[in-house]
């Protein structure tokens with residue numbers, strides 16, 4: 001039988017907009033010593049906007065960079081794609097027709113325009129303009145490279161904003177003795193900038209979507225009790241593997257299978273509150 005205190009604790013959570021799946025989730029939540037946050041959409045608003053469009057060659061028009069990038073991104077659902085499309089639309093740029101579209105998860109997108117292979121992808125160590133790219137990343141910007149037939153034509157820089165409550169949410173976790181880590185596919189420099197603003201202890205960056213769960217496992221192997229908080233859309237395997245998955249409900253996606261805890265409203269501040277509730281409940285029982 002489930003002790004009354006646990007039923008009361010789960011009921012109280014529901015009142016606060018914190019859905020706790022079962023007694024086991026509540027008990028594990030009370031022992032968590034590390035919270036891993038997904039960056040995009042969890043620590044940041046997840047609605048970036050274009051800040052810079054820079055051709056690598058003076059003869060190339062920035063509008064051409066934006067036009068080609070937006071044409072390819074038109075088929076992607078990534079937040080960066082939405083931002084690039086919005087920038088092109090704002091400038092009244094018409095889009096090209098694209099064939100052979102392909103999305104490479106955590107890397108970028110590609111397709112064919114007028115018989116030419118075009119791709120929009122994350123920078124790699126082989127890119128010339130490394131210093132220009134790094135300078136933008138140090139400002140917290142995400143940089144993507146537009147390539148035509150394998151030749152880099154220019155870059156688009158985008159900036160996402162940290163949620164206003166992020167620093168408070170982190171501070172509340174620190175007050176409970178919980179370590180806070182940010183996990184992201186984004187570049188290390190840009191991620192560090194965001195983490196610094198939020199007071200986050202550690203950044204694990206440049207992680208492919210399919211590798212996020214592996215990073216969580218490594219923390220567990222170091223003896224940590226890990227809660228992973230994300231939107232559950234592209235980080236479901238990491239949420240499922242964590243000792244407790246905390247799904248931040250967005251819009252209509254409220255029933256998240258892989259999560260032991262679902263935060264319905266109130267956002268990331270509720271992560272510390274849920275741990276407080278779990279610890280208080282277990283204290284009554286023990």
Ligand code: ADP
Pocket residue numbers: 039040073076078080081104105106107108109120121122123142143144183184185186187207208209
């Ligand atoms: P995050 O952890 O921030 O959600 P993702 O794993 O979705 O990051 O993406 C990692 C990186 O891959 C992005 O920062 C970007 O450089 C690149 N990328 C992914 N999807 C796209 C896209 N549609 N267009 C351009 N770049 C992309």
Ligand code: MG
Pocket residue numbers: 040185234
């Ligand atoms: Mg993502």
